[in-house]
Amino acid sequence: MKFRLMLSVFVIFIISMVNAQDVEVSGKVLFENRGNPDAEVMLKDTSAKTVVDKNGDFMIKNIVPGNYKLLVRAKGYEEFEKNISVGKKNTFIPNIILTQNSNNIDEIAITGVSRETLIKETPVAMLSISSKQIERTVATNIISSLVKSAPGLSVVETGPNISKPFIRGLGYNRVLTLYDGIRQEGQQWGDEHGIEVAPYIIERAEVIKGPASLMFGSDALAGVVSLFPYTPSQNDGIVHGKVTSEYQGNNNLIGNGMQLGYKKNSLIASLNASYRMAKNYRNAVDGRVYNTNFEEKNFSFLLGRKTNTSFSKINFTLYDNLQGIPDGSRDPATGKFTYQIGEGDDDDLGKRPVVSERNLNSYTLSPLHQRIQHYRLYAQHTQQIGKGDLDVQLGLQQNIRREYNHPTAPSQPGMYVRLNTLNYGIRYNFPKFSSVEISAGINGMVQNNKNKSATDFPIPDYNLSEGGIYTYIKWKYKRLNISGGARYDIRKIGWDDFYIQTNPVTQFEEHAAQASANTRLGFASYNKTFGGLSASIGSAFQLTKQISLKANIGRSYRAPNITEIGSNGLDPGAHIIYKGNRDFNPEFSLQEDLGISTRFKDFSADVSWFNNNIQNYIYLSLLVDSQGNPIVDTQGNKTYQYQQASAQLYGMEAWLSLHPEKWKGFNFETSLSVIYGFNRDKKFKNKETQGEYLPLISPLKLSGNLSQKISVPSKLITSVTPTAEVEFSAAQNRYMGLDNTETATPDCTLFNIGTSVAIHYSENHSATLQFQVNNVFDRAYQSHLSRLKYLGNIYNMGRNISLKLIVPF
Template structure:
């Protein structure tokens, strides 16, 4: 009886104490407007809330006593407030957040192992927010990143295919990641784009420099991590947004619908997207035949957060029909022509001119790529005392088909299926003596198969990667020091691969015993090894003025095309020749940076010197007369080379945001990189023609002036207008051996745009509007990294223009309706 009474008394006291718990409520504002979906939490606890559409929040069941409350939202400076809660009390705390005009306080995770402020990382890191992605209206996510991050460029094959370069290095040297999962989709190919839903990306993080320490091979130049939206909203209420996008030049119509639902510890998110566009146009070429595309995306996420950590499972489905530009023309009128026959019957100089009705249609022509990319992955974190274990596993499949036969539209010239299993497990140890240390192991297992096709540029292969690393960081007074070391091994193998010709004259896979069998890819097995590491420090002269220095050694094993190719990549119109003897690439990069985030301006100077051993690049082959080696269909032949190389340069930014003129931002950036070919044998043979590396972007200057009204005008809030100048210098520092590259003239583009939010009477945002004009004066230009520049069949042109030009003037309008 006594025990029962004691238990009853204990329960009664507990209930009484719980009833006396306190609560906090209030409102979060910014720029005189309610700030929706801001995070408000009690510091040192898991108690928190999210502001609703009108900026209001409430946190209940807070134990009485002295507490500190913080409010934060992406793009705004965090704010804290202290309070003393008495039992059963309810107090009001309002927050007014200021918009961040610099990126000093943004938290990123790319290239490091724990959440790290930009200012504390010696590794050059840049971020681009959803707001900037929306303002920089483009046809794909990579082009939006190029606009927002100095030092990042892209090689393109029309409006929808962009492959990122970081400081002059691209292809398998830039590791593309989607939500922390490395993107695997035959990225060795020139015309193989990034298979990601641009409308589903919430922000992007860019590491400029070797990031092999945490990711292994293929991060020699850096990392681009595209992070999808995280479910947000009020608990128990369905939220979402509907987006529509239109571009006048190629008639692009994009639609995307995203919905999210939060309930207690669970979050759910689903997004579907469709895009379609016809051929684009410019003042020189008119309508560019073969540049239309159609794309569909579907993605979903379910996540649960508990006291033990969190678990998330996500899936994405990508489907793209992408026409393949051919570039053939009538020699006099320069109008585009199209193939109507196969093989030797196809006379390039006698092809018919493309009818006008086929130049502006959304129907996808017979010559196209069909790409599907499927992915499922899971992120998990388990809290163990003061440390935590993070485990990521994923499976993805890339299916690539290229259809190039006008009389046999269902016959694939290329059909590759790539299966990849990714794994990443790392343990963040408890902080010890100021050291924050991480131990990890990650890698992938990959299989590639050629299916029923007629061309085979690469063999079937198996690949297994594994790497282990240790990374640590510590603050020592004004210094933030970090570094680590990693060891990688890659096993690459394939069996004998025989090809032959069927009764209709098309190529096919055959057995070794079949008559006429040709051993196109003899068996191969090789183990690649590499050690990488980094050491760097940030010196905080003050909270706003920083000096950074970093030394890094990167590692990259040769990709399958570089070591194993021996055939036609039909979509690229290139015959590749690899080299089995290639060694892994290693680089040693030195970075030094000065950053000042001041009251009225931001200044950053980032300089780098990158020395690469065993650098691999492709060079065009020519005959004894100096003419390019081509087959009957005009396909060029490229053979991979290997040499030493050096790249150096830097980025400079100056952003003005005067406090006396709070509505004004004047942003400027300058990026320069020079690539030197250190192959002494080539230099002795070809002289200055072999002095430089290929695919190096010229001097790039970007300037933007943007004005944003701080107060509403009727139903319109956040009204902005912007004018942008995008200038590229002449590039004559080229790899000119066998005309692999040709000089590119400089050019200046002007872009302009306006936008606003439209509010309802209740104060809730009804929609966001973005209007933009790119290439305002319809400038005819060719980017140095535009692959279509080399799509030319004639030695001379009647209008003195060769190859295909970039897009002309383009008006775009985007509407986002949140609900």
């Protein structure tokens, strides 16, 4: 009897133990940037673990109820930890999102390569910038946001919201900007023409530093800035997204952005919108800088379908920016900013009225401003065909730019141009065989530019068509990767005679349909075809698991842009009269690159060197009279003539990150970049500042960033991350001083501090509240690449206190 009783108790105990361990923990892991690496899921301090499947799903069986710490690890991503409570019922953990680790050597790149490729396996200098890096940066535009994470990338600025990317000393039409793989076309030749992309819409970015003409043709001679908008990745049939709201105290910037995304099975849809407005920025010397305020609106919508063998999407975007046009005019007695009230000879710069404090401290733009509207409609399709795949894209863009510079007729644009662009591309990635990958394709564009109801005509109405055919080959043998290819491009550009006449009523100039006794020939007809060969070859060698070596040599081609060959008039927004040269030849560059990358548990580092020789380098030269004085019009606008010569640029970038594994949450990053640029025309040999040094060369830059993530034992606030940053720009004494084109710029050191707070507001989501103070000591300084330095000797932005809230859902 006792034996039966003991046996029954034992059986009940065993059954209860089995039932107790029959609980399952399951969930789904999502990866930032839509990656899909192998991920390991475990319950810390136990033997229970598993791996995710191809959809990111996981399941751990036979778990005893209790409290555990769930740990998720994946190569190239930050570790994820979460305290979970396992009851008697199965536990589901939804939407674990792993963020990309910027210190990892296994980052994925898709720009400038045939397929998704590890950055360590590409021979060119390339880096990826995650959404986390973009979000934690306080800036007034997307290009300036990227600069702090990309040594070698700099910006030429005309106020807070106009930034043009420069890579290793080269910019304008030498740096190609891509939006979701579509080349951005928006009159980027102009000094005051920024990139028509709102910052809140961008999820991540990639930067190629060096020749990229092989994949993209002309205009990628110096490199590529590739911007990727938000695309939904959580396949649960629920609307997800993010709300961003920020305030910047210096120019009273108010910004709000929203991302909405939906994905279920094969259907993908997203909607993005943002609105930003700002007053004139200020500094300790100038006070408020007149006409640097802006108002920016953005909207986009995506609809797509994704299956196991294909991905199709169509996207529409709208960008609308009202932007002040600073000219730097000042009252001779007080030095305060003035504004224009007269036209032509009636405009006496020395007698302009002083801008009132009310107008300086206002969101309302002055009558003299510019409006930029940019529309995109594009479709992309990827189709797996056997073991190969086909990529097709077709895009339409329209850029409308109005620059209002007539105080007596505020509604009359001085410049009014409309640029229509058709982008196309097709690429086939052949099946892999014997460690060899081959891709071949064609891409190009067709453009039509038209001057509308304007009074100033810096460029003619023109038609442009270009196309290129290329092949790209990659061979991998154990730890060695060799890749390269060749491409040939043809660009045809032309226009008819363009006549200009004076309107008898307004006395402004206007376009005339045909020649008459009252017209003048603004642009004589022109037709020319440019062609060029691009090629590259390089290798990446994985010396160890932690160390990668790179070497590359590339030849790039760039056809002269429209303003370099065709300009002949005032650009009101730039306050420059441009003079083109119809006899220009294409630019060709030959660049050598060497690099080394290391990724260890406790530190990471990159070092790269480059040497770039350019034939037929095109640059601007100030025109002067016989006494050496700049040739100006009645408004003081200077005249520049494009010239051509040989040039050489060389330099290096270095980056170091300390992140000790045993010192959780600690990170110290420092970067260094230095560039030298020389005009190799024999007449400038040993002339130094009088023609030998190239313009717009960034000085030596050194930066350091220290941060410490502090976990907080609170259900609401989970962590606090204080940061401290220092930015040093050396003096630039190697400048283009010929005809006072540039002047020397002294060194400058800026200090920034901030704090980031993670707020756990729901079971699966945490908001981020960022407090940042840039230029803590309100240092008055001028960037060597600021155009405002030469428009009234204006200084850069002073102390800027900002607050940003990011709420994902």
